[in-house]
Amino acid sequence: MSYKAEYIWLDGTTPSARLRSKTKVIADGEAPPIWGFDG
Numbered sequence: 001m002s003y004k005a006e007y008i009w010l011d012g013t014t015p016s017a018r019l020r021s022k023t024k025v026i027a028d029g030e031a032p033p034i035w036g037f038d039g
Contacts, residue, residue, distance in 0.1 A: 001028045009037050 005024050010017040026032055 002026060003028070005032050007035060007037070 002025050005026055006021055007023075008019060008021045011020050020037065022037075024033075024035070
């Protein structure tokens with residue numbers, strides 16, 4: 001079985017920032033990686 005990990009952040013758009021996100025599918029038993037908006 002696998003699960004989804006979602007990374008959510010505010011972008012730097014001015015005057016109003018917007019929510020951005022990305023999702024990774026991770027296999028059961030696998031540790032989630034350290035990742036940010038650029039990778």
